[in-house]
Amino acid sequence: MGDHHHGPAKGLSRWLFTTNHKDIGTMYLWFSFAMFILGGFFAMIIRAELFQPGMQLVEPAFFNQMTTLHGLIMVFGAIMPSFVGLANWMIPMMIGAPDMALPRMNNWSFWILPPTFLLLASTLFMDGGAPAAGWTFYAPLSTTYAAPSVTFFIFSIHVLGLSSIMGSINIIATVMNMRAPGMTYMKMPLFVWTWLITAFLLVAVMPVLAGAVTMMLMDVHFGTSFFSAAGGGDPVLFQHVFWFFGHPEVYIIILPAFGVVSQIIPAFSRKPLFGYDSMVYATASIAFLSFIVWAHHMYTVGMPVAGELFFMYATMLIAVPTGVKVFNWITTMWRGALSFETPMLFCIGFLVLFTIGGFTGLMLSIAPADFQYHDSYFVVAHFHYVMVAGAVFSMTAAIYYWLPKWCGRMYNETMGKTHFWISFIGFNLTFFPQHFVGLAGMPRRIPDYALQFADFNMMSSIGAFIYGASQILFLYNVIATIVAGKPVSDEKVWDGAEGLEWTVPTPAPYHTFEKPPKIDPAHAHS
Amino acid sequence: MCFEAKRLLKLALGPVLMLMSAIALASGGEVNQVNMSPGATHVGERIYDLHMVILGICTVIGIGVFGVMFYSIIYHRKSKGHKPSHFHESTKVEIAWTVVPFLILIGMAVPATSTLLEIYDFEDAEMDILITGYQWKWKYEYIDENGENVSFFSNLRTPQSEIYNSQPKGEHYLLEVDEPVVIPVDTKVRFLVTANDVIHSWWVPELAVKKDAIPGFINEAWTRAAEEGVYRGQCAELCGKDHGFMPIVVNVVSKDEYNDWLATKQAEAAEIKELMAQTFTMDELMARGKAVYDRACLACHGANGEGGVGKAIAGSPIATGELGGHLNVGINGVPGTAMQAFGGQLNDVEMAAVITYQRNAFGNNMGDAVQPIDIYNFKKG
Structure with a gap:
């Protein structure tokens, strides 16, 4: 038995060659945080330019590069990899598996990301x-009228699509094959469920995106x-293909967030x-539904009225x-402790702000x-209420929730709460006034604006700087926890937490569930 | 320093002022407007009503949902010694919260559908205007009219000096054009919307029109303005570098005024046709050329031909070189650069004048005068 019980290798090779789901999860999380900072830095440039009317810091062409890269990096570099990282860490521990089903591919799907970005x-x-x-x-702005760098952009989309597909195949294979005996589908924690469904969405739509960028490549070269x-x-064909990927994509981002929230709210x-x-x-x-609503992003392209009606009705249905x-979630809180x-x-x-984002989403569905x-x-x-307050807030919640289990140390609660309140205020100051200027x-996507929008834009910029700064506090808190946080050794870090991940020692050892755990049949899902 | 101080003061007082001004609700392009404007059309009012109804429903649901949540947050705290109950699942409740929202949605879909059908009713338009989006300006053509075809470009009028903060910004900063589109009041005007290069989107909030301008396709939209006035909008679809700098201004005037305006424009068009056949003196060409230059070239090439975004014209090998090459650049542009093809944007008189001006101003004393017929011949090949 002794030989099988080894710890991590030493030095850089541990990270380069690792097939351990926890190591890979950790790398995904750090990488996505780095991208979050980079994408956030671009957002700061955008908001600094929009602080006042008139061009101040950057030229319009560069401004457009900033909005483009901010979006791409936040979606593909920050949010998606962070949830893949979380899946890597948590899914095996939640279903009682020793690791992911395809560990070598797991290594590969992470390591192609950094060079791509x-x-x-x-x-x-x-x-x-x-x-x-x-x-x-949108073509033809991104094809005939694009800078030569578009070719490199197309290549990076291809590679990160590859990474996503490998990551999701791995998740599907793990969930379907590696569940501990007794862990039936309807006993899996919701985080596992939401990720399983997300992984199917990814496998279905990433190839569509790859098709879209390949057609771009053909048009360009x-x-x-x-x-x-x-x-x-047909330039509109691009939009149809893009949004056939793009709409499921927003659920790819938000479903794992739903999973996280469904773990944490019951615990507390x-x-x-x-x-x-x-x-x-x-x-x-x-x-x-995410597959049949894509054209609600395109109500103004001149679709026939029957198409408009179909997409409007289908989109409204998502509200149900x-x-x-x-x-x-609210009934879960009701009469709890x-x-x-x-x-x-x-x-x-998340609950408050995502719901607001849901309301504006319903408003937007009305053609x-x-x-x-x-x-x-x-x-x-609207989409920052669902992407930032939805996905990023829930991801942040996940980090605070599982960090003590990962590293065996408790974060500083006061600093965590401060981080929350600054984020919450900064976020709303940034994005709430944007409803007003939009209406x-x-x-x-304009680098300069008419004078009547000036005050709300300044407010928005101030909020963005506050929200941005609060992330430094987050980074500090996480590092301080890992380095010198108060040690915790209870298996169950939180008294209300349920699930297999809380049955392994704290900090979670390098290998967990080498022998499948016993699932208490009376004890369904967390 | 004064500027910095003002900025800091504004920064400090900003949020307070904002709250105060937000309370003074305004409509239609007002400072710190916080809501959609019903605008000047019946469709706009219907959209506004729909918007308010759905916002209202969402607000009521929000108050209910958040009310329950905050009640729980306040009264069901562990710190208050509240013991958790362990109820879960209730088929009745779950059916209710699936069916009730569904019924509410049907209630929303009914007025939404009828409004949409009205927006899509293009019948009985009394006149048509073809709108073409260019990087980064709009072209308007009044078609289906008897007599002379009227067409013109509408460019941003805000000077670069205001955009780059060397001059105070005017009241309609970025929302002003050199030549607004003019339509009569109480008339169903159909817009045929297309684009010449990339996708643009023609949006005037108060006329309740937003339609994508797609190269190679023609979209339809319509409006019927109930009130005279000046309505301002912007391009709504990212279309490249100067996406933020291609505004739309629509003057809605009385039917009589419109007819006068159209007659004047038609006379102008007829005049230009005549001018095409004329030969101009050097001085005439230079005077016309300067006007065209200031409007079409100055933004990129500088007031004194010194260059900027574009290359310098003073002493440039093109402007002081062989005429054919110069005409080619002016008429066909330089693909892959910001230098557009102006052949379709300037008429032959304007093109002749501006080429002459570029070859003889800024110390480029080439001494050659280009006539409209030269442009015509060059375009014919």
Whole structure:
């Protein structure tokens, strides 16, 4: 037995060659945090330029590169890899598996990411600058009219798509094959469920994105006209293909966040999740609906009215399963014994702000009203409420919640709560006024604006600087915890926490569940 | 220093002032407007009503949901000694919170559908305007009219000096154009929207029109303004570097005023047709050329031809070189650079004048005068 019980290798090779799910999870998390800082830095440049009317710091062309890279890096570099990292750490520990099903591929799917983002960031220094057509890179602005760096951008999209597909195949294989005996599907923690469904979404849509960028590549270099009407193609085709990927993509981002919140709220309410089954079905319904609503991003492209109506009705329907989720979380809290440690604060922040983002989403689904909202700052406000307050807040909650289990040390609670309140205030100061300027007619993606939008934009910029600064506190708190946090040794770090991950020692040893755990049949899902 | 001090003061007082001004609700392009404007059209009012109804429903649901949550947060605290109950799952409750939202959605879908159908009713338009998006300006063509075809470009009028803060910003900063589009009041105007290069989107909030301008395709939209006035909007789809600098201004005027305006524009168009056949003196060309230069070239090439975003024209090998090469750059642009093809944007008189001006101003004393017929011949090949 002795030989099988080895710890990590020493030095750099531990990280380069590791096949350990915890090591890979850790690398994903640190990498995504680095990208979060980089994407955040670009956002700071955007907000600094928009602090006042008039061009102050950067030129319009560079501004467009900043909005584009901010979006791409936050979506593909920060949010998605962070949840993959969390999946790596937690899924084996939650289902009682010793590791991921495909550990070597796991190593590979992480290690192709850093060079890819290095390549993407390096486009900033290329002739003509980085891609500047927005994170949605609509053709022909992103093809015929793009800087030469678009080729490098296409390559990086291909590679990170590859990484995502490998990561999700791994998750599907792990969940389907590696569950401990007795861990039936309907006993899996919700985080595992949401990730399983997310992984299917990823496998389904990443190839579509790869197809879209391949067609771009052909248009740019091989004289095809997929997206050019002059050659018999159609610029709107690009949008259909992109959003067929893009809409499921937003659920790829938010479903694991739902999973996290569904773990943490019961823990700090000291009460089981109200409707486990309905949460699973709601997640699956949202995933299904995400495939048939893509053109609600394109109400103004001139679709026939029948198409508009179909996409409007289908989109409105998403409110039903999303409502089921919100009602479930609140009923879980109802008559619990609530306490408000940092993870719970971030989850409550998520609950309030994500619900607001859901409301504006419902408003945006109404096609005739969308003729006024579309491509305005109202949309920017909406998707930051669901992306930042949704995905990022829940990710932050997850870090605070599981960090003590990972490193056997407790973070500083006061600093955590401070981080929450500064984030919460900064976030709302940034994005709430953007609803106003959007409704008043300010288009998105403009480097300069009319004078009537000045005050709210200044407010937004101040909020953004506050929110940005609060992340430094977060980084400090995490590092301080790992280095010198107060040691914890209870297996169950939180008294209300349920699930297999809380049955292994704290800090979690390098290898867990080498022998499958016994699942108490009476003790369904956490 | 004064500027810095003002900025700091504004920064400190900003949020307070903002709250105060936000309370004074305003409509229609006002400072610190916080809500959608019903605008000047019936469709706009219907959209506004729909927006308010759905916002209202969301607010009520929000108050309910957050109310329950905060009640729980306040009264069901562990620190208050509240003991957790362990209830979970209730088929009745779960069916209710699935069915009730569904019914609310049906209630929303009914007015949404009828509004959408109204927006899509393009029948009985009384006039058509073809709108073409260019990087980064709009072109308007009044078609289906008897008589002379009227068409013109509408460019941002805000000077670079205001954008780069060397001059105070005017009231309509970034929302002003050299030539607004003019439409009559109480008339169903159909817009045919397309683009010449990349996708743009023609958006005037108060006319309740937003339609993507897509190269190679023609989209339809329409408006019927109930009130005269000046309505301002912007390009809504990212279209490259100067996406933020291609505003839209629509003057809605009385039908009589519109007819007068159209007659004047048609006369101008007829005049330009005549001018095309004329030969101009050097002085005439230089005077016309300077006007065109200031409007179309100055932003990139500088007031004295010293260059900027674009190359210098003073002493440039193109402007002081062989005429054919110069015409080629002016008319066909330089692909892959910010230098656009102006052949379709300037008429032959303007093109002749501005080329002459570039070859003879800023110390480029080439001494050659280009006539409209030269442009015509060059374009014909």
